[in-house]
Amino acid sequence: MLELRDVNSFYGKAHILQDLSFSVGRGEVVALLGRNGAGKSTTMKSIIQIVRPRTGSVTLAGRELVGQPSYRVARAGIGYVPEDRRIFTALTVLENLEVGRQPRRDGAPVWTVDALFELFPNLYERRNRLGKAMSGGEQQMLTIARTLMGNPSLLLLDEPSEGIAPVIVEQMAHAILRLKAQGLTVMISEQNLHFARVVADRAIIIESGAKKFDGSFEELAAKPEIRDAYLAV
């Protein structure tokens, strides 16, 4: 469904992504792992074209995304939840969800406000509260829910468990597993190996913008040297 081939991305002269190639199959949940500064956020930004790869290709269902404006990438069916939660603090939870509403898309799960409240019961309880009155974890859930209102076929979550209370992390894991059960394709970037193992089918590890491992968590467990070299555990 998603394929990166020999992607090279830069910030000015700094060469960040180095010939990065990987693919994500339809319905898969893949964890992009790596230390602080490994290039996880840059990878996601290079998929949605906030960062423009200088060379290489990024395709979604065979369609080239490199060079497209980000709003077109979103319309092509990619939902992106950045690390810094972006909710409208002066709008209520319900209003925030309405802002995200987009038409349904072929081959992607269709979301309603009710279905999202079922997925995130906390949001239902706080549906009339202003965004600014929510905890960090609830804001993270609201950002994910609002993105789902766009009915994406691929969801990119940048470090969804970072800085969030353990009880909310648990709810988040549960929600991601339900998204997978609905057939959504998900890529999460993570430093938390435990969280990644609970929700993802496969791990891709990067370091200095280059791929160091791509395989199952069983394969990763059999290679402690990889974990020790590239992950903070």
Ligand SMILES: Nc1ncnc2c1ncn2[C@@H]1O[C@H](COP(=O)(O)OP(=O)(O)OP(=O)(O)O)[C@@H](O)[C@H]1O
């Ligand atoms: N806007 C920018 N301008 C210049 N360099 C940047 C910029 N954003 C990130 N970098 C650098 O690019 C490299 C990769 O950063 P990136 O944010 O992709 O890593 P990450 O794996 O997501 O780490 P983190 O967990 O800290 O978000 C780092 O060396 C970082 O300092």
